Amino acid sequence: GESVGLHLPTLSVQEGDNSIINCAYSNSASDYFIWYKQESGKGPQFIIDIRSNMDKRQGQRVTVLLNKTVKHLSLQIAATQPGDSAVYFCAENNRNYGGSQGNLIFGKGTKLSVKP
Amino acid sequence: KAGVTQTPRYLIKTRGQQVTLSCSPISGHRSVSWYQQTPGQGLQFLFEYFSETQRNKGNFPGRFSGRQFSNSRSEMNVSTLELGDSALYLCASSWLDRQETQYFGPGTRLLVL
Numbered sequence: 001g002e003s004v005g006l007h008l009p010t011l012s013v014q015e016g017d018n019s020i021i022n023c024a025y026s027n028s029a030s031d032y033f034i035w036y037k038q039e040s041g042k043g044p045q046f047i048i049d050i051r052s053n054m055d056k057r058q059g060q061r062v063t064v065l066l067n068k069t070v071k072h073l074s075l076q077i078a079a080t081q082p083g084d085s086a087v088y089f090c091a092e093n094n095r096n097y098g099g100s101q102g103n104l105i106f107g108k109g110t111k112l113s114v115k116p
Numbered sequence: 117k118a119g120v121t122q123t124p125r126y127l128i129k130t131r132g133q134q135v136t137l138s139c140s141p142i143s144g145h146r147s148v149s150w151y152q153q154t155p156g157q158g159l160q161f162l163f164e165y166f167s168e169t170q171r172n173k174g175n176f177p178g179r180f181s182g183r184q185f186s187n188s189r190s191e192m193n194v195s196t197l198e199l200g201d202s203a204l205y206l207c208a209s210s211w212l213d214r215q216e217t218q219y220f221g222p223g224t225r226l227l228v229l
Contacts, residue, residue, distance in 0.1 A: 042222055043120075043206050043208075043220035044206070044208075045220070046217060091159075103161040103164060103172050104149070
């Protein structure tokens with residue numbers, strides 16, 4: 001059958017504005033979450049992570065918020081720059097998959113476009 | 117410190133052939149995971165190796181296999197290639213005690229004709 005490409009949510013922001021990218025995760029038992037950035041032709045690049053015993057974690061220009069009640073994760077990028085244009089993925093660690101680590105389960109991604 | 121490297125970067129094969137992809141993790145990393153990325157399915161976990169042992173496996177057919185060597189380098193093999201195997205194959209490595217933070221290589225783009 002014909003394969004259908006993922007319809008990626010798209011977020012378009014003006015350079016200098018703040019960006020908020022949202023993600024709903026699936027497993028209430030997941031205890032570790034990561035945001036990755038993937039530019040065209042490259043592998044995912046680690047941005048920031050957060051454990052389930054935290055609600056918020058800040059990095060350089062980025063903040064991750066975790067709401068375990070509604071299983072929601074968000075990535076905030078301050079003063080968005082053209083170089084931030086990429087697809088952003090959230091990932092959760094599924095410890096139920098066996099072993100001490102399990103594997104990462106990725107969201108479908110959000111495409112961020114920054115207008116100069 | 118050098119990042120995760122993958123070879124080859126691009127590959128074209130025909131249906132029925134087999135292919136082997138290689139991954140060298142970040143120095144000191146002992147866990148290597150493989151993922152398949154396609155427009156239709158996104159990023160999907162294939163398997164994870166640690167100390168030459170497969171620790172976890174995703175929901176892929178037996179045509180997909182892998183191994184890890186004593187120096188932590190890993191290979192994955194796909195036999196009897198199908199058109200649907202066309203994808204970006206990504207390798208990620210992590211430390212022993214910070215396993216969840218996985219660092220990805222640039223990927224191998226496989227096209228099956």
